[in-house]
Amino acid sequence: MKKKLVASLAAAMVLGVAGTSFAATNPFTDVPAKHWSYDAVTKLANAGIVDGYGDGTFKGDKTISRYEMAQIVAKAMAHSDKATAEQKAAIDKLSVEFASELEGLNVRVTKLEKNSSTIKVTGEARLRYEDQTADDFSDNSLVLRSRIHLDGQINDQWSYYGRLQSENNLRGGDDGKVTMDNAYVKGNLFGATATVGRFDYVPNGGLMFDSTLNGVNLEFGNVLKANVFYGKDNHQDILANGSSNWSNAEHPEVTGLTLDYATSKATSINGGYYKVKDIYNTDTTDFWEAGFKTQLNSNWNLAGSYGESDIDVENTAYYAQLGYKGADKAKVGSYGAWVNYRNIEGFAAPRTTFDGAYTVGGQSYYDGIDSLYPLGAKGYEVGFNYTPKLNTVLGFKYANVKATANDSSNALKTKFYQAQVEFFF
Template identity: 65%
Template sequence: MKKKLVASLAAAMVLGVAGTSFAASNPFVDVPAKHWSYDAVTKLASAGIVDGYGDGTFRGDKTISRYEMAQIVAKAMAHSDQATAEQKAAIDKLSVEFAEELEGLNVRVTKLEKNASTVKVTGEARLRYENYDNDDANHSNSLILRTRIHLNGQINDQWGYYGRLQSENNLRGDIGKSNDTVTMHNVYVKGNLFGTTTTIGRFDYVPNFGLIMDGRLNGVKIGFGNALKTELYYGKQQDKDLWGGYEAPEVQPNLEVLAGTLKYATSKATTLNGGYYQFKDTETTDSDDTMKVWEAGFRTQLAANWALKASYGQSDADEDDQAYFAQLDYKGADKSKVGSYGVWVGYRDLEAQAAPRPTFDGKWAEANGFNGGKGYEVGFNYTPALNTVLRVKYVDMKKSTDDATIVGDRNSKFLQAQAEFFF
């Protein structure tokens, strides 16, 4: 390997030395100030990554051995505490490539470190407060800390693995409102199969804007298409608190799901979306226990900071079969941009038999609307520090119909405030 190539590669990943001040003196007589590699070589020499030869030359065109390259990598590893995430990733890849030579230099490279380039561990913690009020003067609130650890592993150049560990801790200590155990919440493999992007396992299932479904599916998802992006789903719903009604979640069935979604960009500003979903209760043989739902919607960028999204859905139920929502967004908080923020306002009308589990906190604010709900939502999010996002939203929902015979059906108000931390 030519030294000049080593210098250009190493300079791209070196330790934050680009922001360090160096003496103006030339470290090598054969690297003049006007040479293309002068800045990179000077910084590497000042950081102690390269030291040239005893006669004051660098000999950038000389081919070096793997052992000499390993020495450069070892010095870079010693300074990795100053490196950015991208630079550390480059150092990790080099340490894997020269693992045997590094061990010969007594540089510790553990088995885990050798796999650092193919295994990535990230996490997030969410502290959420929720407060419910309804017109029967009932009131409840909760404070839950949810922790998630994400595991991403590269199986080969075609397939990868994902696992999500999750634990929810009720900081109020109320019985039945938390799960203090750690569970494998999601787990799947994803890769290329016959020209499609195929996901197999348990994964989040939130098609389009979440008007129809927000849950997890045990099954398979197949995605294909460029201009017209298509996703096909088949499996069994993991979550049970579906379709509202009187039955408690533990006695509700896990629905079998067969679905397809479409997305098409008509311009740089506007994207159309649609979907068809079939939900079946496989615990009975009654053909009436199959519900079919379709939806159509769009998202358009009205201006640089303004966006409008909306969707309409309808099921084949005999009544209470329609759902729609519209939301106007201004900007939006970005966890990587301190000071970024966003606000939004939306309206929705979700009838009880229109969708099994929408993303809008259930049919209405208390997540158990027996006869659906309609109302507005306003919200605000903000990034006060890197990888930290605050969000507050308020929801005011009314009954979709005025059927007084529906026990427990009532108007409600809902406040949610949360802080999310990403690491």
Template identity: 65%
Template sequence: MKKKLVASLAAAMVLGVAGTSFAASNPFVDVPAKHWSYDAVTKLASAGIVDGYGDGTFKGDKTISRYEMAQIVAKAMAHSDKATAEQKASIDKLSVEFADELEGLNVRVTKLEKNSSTVKVTGEARLRYENYDNDAGKNTNTLRLRTRIGLGGQINDEWSYFGRLESTTNLHGDGADSATDTSNDTVTMQNAYVKGALFGTTATVGRFDYVPNNGIVMDGQVNGVKVGFGNVLKTELLYGKQNNTNLWGLADKPNLEVTAATLSYAASKATTLNGGYYQYKNTSDDTYFNGDDKRDVWEVGFKTQIAPNWALKGTYLKSDADADDRGYWTELGYKGANKAKVGSYGAWVGYRDIERDSAPLPTLNGTYAEAKARNGGKGYEVGFNYTPVLNTVLRVKYVDLKKSYDGADDAKTKFVQAQAEFFF
């Protein structure tokens, strides 16, 4: 980072730390009065926070080193008794970032201050409205508020911890008939895991989200262990128990043992190919899957950037069920809302035919006709998202489906979902 820019940023953070009275004269011959950084450089030089070279120059176009930046931070720390609470917070963050360099300058940074940088709290709130309307005249609607609080911490240089609490509150509607959640006013520990380097792999151990590839096979939580390795050809191996109990729409069933292996190959800068094998097993009931104790699922898929701002994705999957054993999904997307970029937006259109015994728990909301997983789902989806203000994303989508399994009638379900997400 250039020295003039650093000085300008530092001035913004510590303005007023050393008082409001500054010398009016220009201390550096190479910083003209009309330059954008003049005020910042002059104020900080007068406060003794930045200084120049013996020839009277500031050399603002020179890239600043971490040691030089630490000197600026040290001087700001010396004046921190006059800083506001917000300014002190900025100085504290800088003191942690440059702790090693500050120690070299004999500037003390307490152990507590160092450790505070390894703990991060994040949050997300989502208000979602859903409405299902089928040919039989049944109408179901829900309004739910989901709140997530995440806590991450660095254990050491290689291992970290993350935990996430989730609360779901049913504000009104027919909660028992929701396609995505049958609980009301619940608080659960969605994530609790450690992650780090293990024998040349990246290992995740505990309860964690599992959404392999495009998420068409699975979107849920697993209690177990996952290891990943590879660069161009990325491989993940997983073993554990599914934390969800409503796989294949079989509500209130035992948690299934799951073994999985997935591959992701970067065929080019624009295209990624993927595949996966998943085995779900009920260790307590040999008749869980129509007389068998397990079910195997395979998938292949891709994602490709077909043009600037345009992406195409697809997945084909098949299980070893006797019938209703296959599914496919494709989606064409344009741009996409970014929570950090105000005014960003995106739109997509997709088509799916996912038979009821092919996918245990897809990420697709409204996947199944009549909001029941045992009916399968075949139809299209259109959607739009938008970021109106920082860290806020609005999304709306419409899904039109009919049942997808052997002997199904032509009954259709229209599904509307609108939501607002807030990140903090």
């Protein structure tokens, strides 16, 4: 089989795998731009799947050997993590056909390493604009957040993940520092899946927590899934004591247990119990929650949760959300929308996922006696997201809420706008 024909067939099977644009000049002197195989050969050459000879020629009319074809297949396999299901199927068939030659190249056919490096590097960038307008204040921001993801396989049972992050205020001022905000190992430990290090934890949709923990998490079960975790929260602006104020203690201890049970293929129920200990004041606050999520049909989903703390006032939280589809970064034209209602009182949730004013670290009021209360929030939110280009997602949300505190501050209302674009690479 002629080499140019093989290259064209390979390109058809792995088209889009490497995602590399064509070179500005001919990669090979003997493959003119007007030749029928030019696009295929150029794409594969740029991706490193095919190469030429030392004199800059491709020699496409030369009959290719099975060994040379195996080299092309091996390189296509190394890029298969970016292939579609159909393309992966074609590559798998070729790997079977050329199995003996691939073994001669020291390629593991059944489990080929998908990156020549031991570390797989990916990234994302998010440009976000936020605006809050309330009765007594207004504020807006424009922030660029950049993240680099590092994935490494330690052995058959353990892996490593690290995430570098920086946030830059595009309105001026000091740029954010680059931090390793995630760094952990994950693997099998005594029949459980263990995560040890610094990791995100967002139990049960985030009504109570959307934060980062320095500690350990153990996950058990299949139909009934359980997570047990312990560590110090990586943030300080969370509710961490049983008194009537917000604590800024040094990274309070968090101990938690969550359960998730699949009642059917479409529906699951969940719950959680958490203890948050203020290291500085040695006070402990208990929190619990219970909720559900269900896929109503192929397009619509519904979720909700209720939670409480053991503080005497402003201690309940709940939300319900109806969602439609959802934007997929890998599917151009995909989109989604949602609407929710939430009532999250000031002492109910340590660090909730819900954005907007009157959440953790937001406004507060003095009750005139002896306590500074955080203002909880109740109201609705609507949102929309859309994928206009591959690996690009647009998002918008609007929330209209008012304070939950039972005094004159209840009159305070806030309108919250958020618009963002995310890029994945």
